[in-house]
Structures are given as structure tokens and as C-alpha cells.
Amino acid sequence: KMAxxxxxxxxxxxxxLFDLVKKEKKRQLSGLEMIASENFTSLSVLQCLSSCLHNKYSEGLPGA
Known part of the structure; x- marks a missing residue:
């Protein structure tokens, strides 16, 4: 079933894939990443990204 x-x-x-994610997290925790786009984010941001809000997208200007 899809559900x-x-x-x-x-x-x-x-x-x-779960094992790869665990290994990547361990790798990130063991060193200092000098690439800004690969820095850690806060727990609250991670929670938003893994919520139903992530299923939405928006294009263009608000109210246009």
C-alpha cells in the first residue's frame, strides 16, 4: 500500500541510505567545514525542513 x-x-x-546519512553526519561532526553552504543549521530549521511545510513551494512575487 502507498500509505x-x-x-x-x-x-x-x-x-x-540510512547508514550513509549516519556516516555523513559523523563526518560533518568530526571536522570544520569551510564551505558556507555546508555549515550546520539549527534544530528548528531542520525540523521545518522535515515537516509538511517542505511539500510546498512558491514562485513569483507575493500577491502578484
Missing amino acids: DVLNKNLWESDPE
């Missing part, structure tokens, strides 16, 4: 696929955790649906 089952949409509601699985990453470690259940793709253990290999």
Missing part, C-alpha cells in the same frame, strides 16, 4: 511506503522510517524503507 505504508509513506509512513515508514528511513531505516525501514532504505537501510543502506
